[in-house]
Every structure is written in C-alpha cells, then in structure tokens.
Amino acid sequence: MSLRVLIAVTHLLGAGHLTRAAALARAFAGAGHETTLVSGGTPARLADLGGAEFVQLPPVRTIGTDFKTLLDETLQPVDENYLEQRQAILLDTLRSTRPDILITELFPFGRRVLAGEFTALIEAARALTRRPLVLCSIRDILVAPAKAERIAEAHERILRDYDAILVHGDPSLVPLEASWPVDEGIRPLLRYTGYVDENENAVPEAHRHGIVVSGGSSAASLPLYRASLEAARLVNERPWRILVGRGVSEEDFQALRGSAPDQAVVERARPDFRALLAGAEISVSQAGYNTVMDLLRCGVRSVLVPFEAGHETEQRLRAERLKRIGLADLVSEDELSGTRLAEAIRQKLAQPASPPPAVAVDGARQSVAIAESLILSRPALHPKIDWSPLNSALDRARDQGCPVRLWWRDDDAVAHTPALGRLLTLARRYDAGIGLAVIPSSLQASLATCLADESSAFALVHGWRHDNHAPPGIKKAEFGAHRPVEIMAAEAQRALDAARRQLGAKLLPVFVPPWNRISCELIPHLPRLGFAGLSTFTDRAAATPAPGLLQINTHVDPIDWRGTRSAVAPEQIIAGFAAAIERRTAGVADRNEPIGFLTHHLVHDEVIWSLCERLIAHLTARGVHFLSPDACFGMETGSHLRSNGI
Structure with a gap:
C-alpha cells in the first residue's frame, strides 16, 4: 500500500x-x-x-x-x-x-x-x-x-x-x-502514538562525566545560559559544555563565550548532541518536548528550568512529571540564579542515578501504523450506530426494577505492551473496571509494574499455558474432558501459585479456562485449590457451581473470529447486549449475574478499538458502568488474600 x-x-x-x-x-x-x-x-x-x-x-x-x-x-x-x-x-x-x-x-x-x-x-x-x-x-x-x-x-x-x-x-x-x-x-x-524521537539511532555507551547545558533553538534560553555560566564558577570541579541554539544572536553568543570560566566550553548546538548527553553526569535544560525526548532516551539525571514566560504551563507540567519519576529536579524561572542552579546541580549529583522509565518512544512509526490502519478500516471506523435496541432494553430493565450490572474481561495478557497500555487507558478513561485473564506460564515482570497503579484493573488466572489438548476435530480446550482430572487440577494449582508470585494483591483467584471450556469434573476441585471464582462464556447455569465458587461469565464478544477477525457488525454487538439485558428482565437468565464484555487486546485493529470505545462511551453516558472485578467477585476488601492465607 x-x-x-x-x-x-x-x-x-x-x-x-x-x-x-x-x-x-x-x-x-x-x-x-x-x-x-x-x-x-x-x-x-x-x-x-x-x-x-x-x-x-x-x-x-x-x-x-x-x-x-x-x-x-x-x-x-x-x-x-x-x-x-x-x-x-x-x-x-x-x-x-x-x-x-x-x-x-x-x-x-x-x-x-x-x-x-x-x-x-x-x-x-x-x-x-x-x-x-x-x-x-x-x-x-x-x-x-x-x-x-x-x-x-x-x-x-x-x-x-x-x-x-x-x-x-x-x-x-x-x-x-x-x-x-x-x-x-x-x-x-x-x-x-508514544513520543516522537527525531533521532532513532541507538544511544551510544559513554563514561558519564561533566555537565551539559542546552536551551533549544530560540533566544528564550539566554537567562539559562547566563545562570549556567555563574553556576560553572561555583561547581568548578567538573567540565561544563554549554550548547547555544541558533536563535541566539551572534552578539549574545560571543558575549557568553567571553564570560565563560576556564572549565566551561561555550559553542553552538551540535548534531552530536545526544552523544554528548549520553556522556554527561548532569543535563541542565528547559523542558521542551524534544529536549525531554533526549533525556528519556539517554536516562541522564537532569536539572530542568521550564520556560514559563507569558503564563506558559506546558514545560512546567512536563518537568513535574519527570521529577515525579525521579529523572529530574526543578528550578523555577522566577528563582533562577547561578547560586540556585549550582545548588540544584550539587543535590542531583549526590543522588543515585535512576533507570530510564518505560515510556513509549516509537511515536513516528506508530503514527504511520495508526494512519495506515485508519485508511484500511475507514469505511467501518465511523458507521452510524442505531442504539435504540440497547436503549429500549435499558429502559425496560429500569422500569421493571432489574439492575443492569456489567463487567469487562480481556484475555491473554502476559506483559506490558502498547496494546495493553491502550486497553488500560481506555478503561481508566471511562472509570471502568477490567479483569485481565493472564497466562501464568508466560508472565513477564512488566505486567505487574503496569498494574500496580491501576486501582480498578485486576488479573485473573487464564489456564496455565493456553495449550490446546483437545483431539483433532474437537473444539479447542486446555482444561476440557480430554485429560485426567488430577493432571488438570495440578496444573490449575501451579497456575494460581505462579500468577500469585508475580502479581500479588493484583491477582484475583478466579479461573478462566482458555477457549471458555472446562471439564465439569474439574470444577468441584477449584475451591480446594484456592480458587473463589470461575468465568467462561454464556449465561451461567448456577451462581455457585461448587461450594465456595462464584461463577460470573462473559456474554458479548465484539470480534468476528470465524470471518474477518475484525469487529462484528455494530448491530450485532448492540443486539447481544440488548438480549442479555432482556433475558435478565424476563427472568430467563439469572438477573444477579453481571453481563460480561469479552475482549482480546492483542488482536484488536482500529475498527475493534473504535467500536469498543463507542460502546463503552454510550453505556457510560447512560449511567451504566463496568464493575471493578474485585467488587464483581466480592473481593473488594482483600478477602481473596485473607481466604488464601496471604
């Protein structure tokens, strides 16, 4: 294309x-x-x-x-x-x-x-x-x-x-x-898209020594350059390199050079700036977008003096975010002086270096990928959606006193990926709880890190390896009626233990069998293994299929698995939710079972992402929110930890 x-x-x-x-x-x-x-x-x-x-x-x-x-x-x-x-x-x-x-x-x-x-x-x-x-x-x-x-x-x-x-x-x-x-x-x-890096070359390895000062391309950094020269006289045991942007006049540039102490080199901005930065102990700069991109890539400790003239707030906010993750300290423009800057530099030199944060920096290529995907899926991205069947079902449920409760499960997570980041951002955006069915045998440490600050996102146990053990010609299953129950019980126990070691309090003891299929002989064993919940697909036959085990299933899947593997038609998703609501209103299904929305973030294209967000936004506007999975399974106060001896 x-x-x-x-x-x-x-x-x-x-x-x-x-x-x-x-x-x-x-x-x-x-x-x-x-x-x-x-x-x-x-x-x-x-x-x-x-x-x-x-x-x-x-x-x-x-x-x-x-x-x-x-x-x-x-x-x-x-x-x-x-x-x-x-x-x-x-x-x-x-x-x-x-x-x-x-x-x-x-x-x-x-x-x-x-x-x-x-x-x-x-x-x-x-x-x-x-x-x-x-x-x-x-x-x-x-x-x-x-x-x-x-x-x-x-x-x-x-x-x-x-x-x-x-x-x-x-x-x-x-x-x-x-x-x-x-x-x-x-x-x-x-x-x-992630941050756009103008320089995609690998950051060179270098011994860190000295202080590098940079100020972008405009003359707005003149106060920073002047304060840096004063600070260089106070922090004189290290070499300084002050890189002056092309927007500074030649007269001002020469004045800066003429006032530099012996250990400070003043020169025009150079194309090898990133290599210089990679070899610096401390960077002193403003907090513009491209400068911060350099700091993130190089992982250099920084003192930031954000540009705030004319009530500008952009650089201040960016600098505060970098300070929060330990990469930078701040000096406000209104308190900028050589003495104050030298003090901040000495404080930063005394602190241990922090590892660079895990921030997406592939913004240019991701922008291309997103644009290409939008072009390919354009006819389906913004279809007119008739919400009336869903709205009518919600209205009838309200009129008959039937509460509509929703929950959201997403399958196959193992690590922090851009797709998972997008999923969690979407959930956070609409204050929606989400249960991530994770594959224990493949878990990576990055998953625990990205879940740590997500108050309404929890992990569930998605089998052990997500391997298919069904004979040829039979629907796929990892925990179906194709293996001895003792072996499957041992694997389920191993899965729970492995996931708990990695995820701690962010793991709920809820078993989600891959492909939503589970042997009826295995279900009674789950409580003694430490599981308190079970989730598959379609309306549940019983709220407690075994003593001490609560089953809450999923009911609507937006993906056309047997056809395009993109989104099903919007009217099909609307009909799925409307039908699930109607079954509860009519008493055909257990009205106490929350209606489950099932997604698979790793295979979403732009059409699926767009349709999911439009659905969630519509339900939110109607006052219907997705429950946090710990509340959904009755574990919101940490009872899942106490019941398992943690």
Missing part, C-alpha cells in the same frame, strides 16, 4: 513543532508513502527527510510569547497580501499532491492566529473528489485557552473535520487530560 501524505506545520517560536513534523514525514516516506511536508515557520536546518518533499511557505514568526502578532523574516508585521500568498501556495500543494492523508500539526488545538489558512486547507481537502483522511498531530501537553468558548470551538472543528487525533506522548507519563479538558465527544478520536 502506497499512500500520498501531506503534513502542514507552522512553528512560531522554537523549532520543536517542525522537528516533530519532520520526523513524521521521514517515517511516512520510509514506509514507502509519497510524503510532502509544508512548513510555514522560519526556515530551519532539518535532518535528511528520507525522500519526503519539502515546501517552504513565506515564513511567519513571533517574538516572545506574543502569538497574536505575526512577523515576517525582517521582523515586520505581515499583512493580508502576505497571508494570501501563503494560503495560495498551501492550496496549490494540496491540489498537486491530492493526499490520501492530511495532517495538521497542532491546529485546531492551537495556531488560532492562522485559523484562516488551516480552515481553507481543510475545506479544500473536503472538496476533493476523494476526501483524504484528516488527522491532527499534537504533542503530549497542550496549553488550553482560558476562555471556554475557544475550547468548545476547537472541539467543534475536530468533530466536524477530523478522523482522529495523534497524541505524541505516553499516557503512563502524562495523559492529555492533564493539560486539556478532554470531553466524551473527542475522547474516542484520541490515538496515543
């Missing part, structure tokens, strides 16, 4: 937005897609774009944090004719490239001063014979407008014009909600 991709970006202060957009262009081109990057900011040095075309618009820029006044290259305010020239080139590029995918960087979450040209671009794209997929590309942290109507306007544009939002961050470090008021309208459009 070869696609045509058009990426539009305008950076106004530093070059971080352009750098990130260039990394995306390079990734799309590297995947074989015909890619064009259009830049409307100040021309800047870019790494090889890997075959992507580059178009430079008549540039605009700003000074300081005055983002309302656009200036040209001579620092004169631009007029309407100048903006019309930009727009004409932008639209000509759209018509000549005829993109399958159009990506606008930051807009409509920002760049309101350029709303005219971005709106014209999107309207022209919508008018093309073949409308492109329209995506918004944003960094991990945004600056939300103070006025609610501007936020509402951005959301309105997103819902009207965009197919998805590529969030270039990792929600385990900082979710978008931390900086922007995400509502239930745009939430299903969010696609976390």
Whole structure:
C-alpha cells in the first residue's frame, strides 16, 4: 500500500513543532508513502527527510510569547497580501499532491492566529473528489485557552473535520487530560502514538562525566545560559559544555563565550548532541518536548528550568512529571540564579542515578501504523450506530426494577505492551473496571509494574499455558474432558501459585479456562485449590457451581473470529447486549449475574478499538458502568488474600 501524505506545520517560536513534523514525514516516506511536508515557520536546518518533499511557505514568526502578532523574516508585521500568498501556495500543494492523508500539526488545538489558512486547507481537502483522511498531530501537553468558548470551538472543528487525533506522548507519563479538558465527544478520536524521537539511532555507551547545558533553538534560553555560566564558577570541579541554539544572536553568543570560566566550553548546538548527553553526569535544560525526548532516551539525571514566560504551563507540567519519576529536579524561572542552579546541580549529583522509565518512544512509526490502519478500516471506523435496541432494553430493565450490572474481561495478557497500555487507558478513561485473564506460564515482570497503579484493573488466572489438548476435530480446550482430572487440577494449582508470585494483591483467584471450556469434573476441585471464582462464556447455569465458587461469565464478544477477525457488525454487538439485558428482565437468565464484555487486546485493529470505545462511551453516558472485578467477585476488601492465607 502506497499512500500520498501531506503534513502542514507552522512553528512560531522554537523549532520543536517542525522537528516533530519532520520526523513524521521521514517515517511516512520510509514506509514507502509519497510524503510532502509544508512548513510555514522560519526556515530551519532539518535532518535528511528520507525522500519526503519539502515546501517552504513565506515564513511567519513571533517574538516572545506574543502569538497574536505575526512577523515576517525582517521582523515586520505581515499583512493580508502576505497571508494570501501563503494560503495560495498551501492550496496549490494540496491540489498537486491530492493526499490520501492530511495532517495538521497542532491546529485546531492551537495556531488560532492562522485559523484562516488551516480552515481553507481543510475545506479544500473536503472538496476533493476523494476526501483524504484528516488527522491532527499534537504533542503530549497542550496549553488550553482560558476562555471556554475557544475550547468548545476547537472541539467543534475536530468533530466536524477530523478522523482522529495523534497524541505524541505516553499516557503512563502524562495523559492529555492533564493539560486539556478532554470531553466524551473527542475522547474516542484520541490515538496515543508514544513520543516522537527525531533521532532513532541507538544511544551510544559513554563514561558519564561533566555537565551539559542546552536551551533549544530560540533566544528564550539566554537567562539559562547566563545562570549556567555563574553556576560553572561555583561547581568548578567538573567540565561544563554549554550548547547555544541558533536563535541566539551572534552578539549574545560571543558575549557568553567571553564570560565563560576556564572549565566551561561555550559553542553552538551540535548534531552530536545526544552523544554528548549520553556522556554527561548532569543535563541542565528547559523542558521542551524534544529536549525531554533526549533525556528519556539517554536516562541522564537532569536539572530542568521550564520556560514559563507569558503564563506558559506546558514545560512546567512536563518537568513535574519527570521529577515525579525521579529523572529530574526543578528550578523555577522566577528563582533562577547561578547560586540556585549550582545548588540544584550539587543535590542531583549526590543522588543515585535512576533507570530510564518505560515510556513509549516509537511515536513516528506508530503514527504511520495508526494512519495506515485508519485508511484500511475507514469505511467501518465511523458507521452510524442505531442504539435504540440497547436503549429500549435499558429502559425496560429500569422500569421493571432489574439492575443492569456489567463487567469487562480481556484475555491473554502476559506483559506490558502498547496494546495493553491502550486497553488500560481506555478503561481508566471511562472509570471502568477490567479483569485481565493472564497466562501464568508466560508472565513477564512488566505486567505487574503496569498494574500496580491501576486501582480498578485486576488479573485473573487464564489456564496455565493456553495449550490446546483437545483431539483433532474437537473444539479447542486446555482444561476440557480430554485429560485426567488430577493432571488438570495440578496444573490449575501451579497456575494460581505462579500468577500469585508475580502479581500479588493484583491477582484475583478466579479461573478462566482458555477457549471458555472446562471439564465439569474439574470444577468441584477449584475451591480446594484456592480458587473463589470461575468465568467462561454464556449465561451461567448456577451462581455457585461448587461450594465456595462464584461463577460470573462473559456474554458479548465484539470480534468476528470465524470471518474477518475484525469487529462484528455494530448491530450485532448492540443486539447481544440488548438480549442479555432482556433475558435478565424476563427472568430467563439469572438477573444477579453481571453481563460480561469479552475482549482480546492483542488482536484488536482500529475498527475493534473504535467500536469498543463507542460502546463503552454510550453505556457510560447512560449511567451504566463496568464493575471493578474485585467488587464483581466480592473481593473488594482483600478477602481473596485473607481466604488464601496471604
């Protein structure tokens, strides 16, 4: 599959937005897609774009944090004719490239001063014979407008014009909600890609010695450079290297060089910055997106002085997140001095180094994969869904006093993967409990780590190895009626013990047989093995199939396993939930059994993800939430630990 991709970006202060957009262009081109990057900011040095075309618009820029006044290259305010020239080139590029995918960087979450040209671009794209997929590309942290109507306007544009939002961050470090008021309208459009790293080369091994100071590409870091030179006189037992961005004038640069102490080298920013950083004991910098990307990759201890002029909050929030995980200390701009900076550096030098956090940094390639998946599944991504059968079933249950209780089980987890991270983010987003049926023989330590802070996510025991022991021609089963019950009981015991060692209090003693099939001879043995719960598929025959064993099954599966292996038709999922509710309302099924939603995160494509989120969002809007599995199985106060002697 070869696609045509058009990426539009305008950076106004530093070059971080352009750098990130260039990394995306390079990734799309590297995947074989015909890619064009259009830049409307100040021309800047870019790494090889890997075959992507580059178009430079008549540039605009700003000074300081005055983002309302656009200036040209001579620092004169631009007029309407100048903006019309930009727009004409932008639209000509759209018509000549005829993109399958159009990506606008930051807009409509920002760049309101350029709303005219971005709106014209999107309207022209919508008018093309073949409308492109329209995506918004944003960094991990945004600056939300103070006025609610501007936020509402951005959301309105997103819902009207965009197919998805590529969030270039990792929600385990900082979710978008931390900086922007995400509502239930745009939430299903969010696609976390991980951080976009402009430099995908391996980080070189180096002996750590000395202090490296960097300040991005703009002149906003001059106070940091000056304070660093003062601090270098106080921390004079180590070499210093101060890298000055190209946005600093030659006069200021020479003044910095002239005031440097003997052990401090002042030079312009270098292409081998990451190698220098990998060999540093301490990094001193602001907290811009690309700088933090370098810090995460190199794992270097850091002192951050976030840019906060003009009430900017982005860098402060990012710096606080890095401080929370032990990678950085903070010095506020309003307290910045050589003495204060030297004090922070000495404190950081005295602390042991922390291992780099497990943060997703493959954002460029993941952005390509997400965009490709959206293109392939586009006809099915946003189907019109008739919710009326589900709504009617919910209304009848309410009128007849039948409580509708839901729970969510997801099978086959063994480790922290991007797909599992996405699943847990989705559950957290809607305050939904989730039970992860984990395969004990394959568990990795990363699973326990990612579950540790998830208050409503718990693990269940998904067999032992997830091996099929059924004879050929018989439906698959690991614990079916094909082996001696003594052997299966021993394996179930081994599975529970192994999972408990790895997961501790995050494991519930609930047995989930692979393929939802279990020998009736094994069930009575489960309580003596230490199990308190059992879960398969379809309505249960009895709440307690054995003394001390509570059975709660799943009932609706969104995957077309025998056909496309993508999502079943939306109406089939709606009918499944409506029927399960109706059976309880009519007394045909046990009304006390929660209705179970069964997913398999490792095989979800974009259609399945989208459909699951739309379903969960709809149920949440109706006031129906997914129970936490510990409450579902009556173990919410740690009774599953006490009953098993823990």
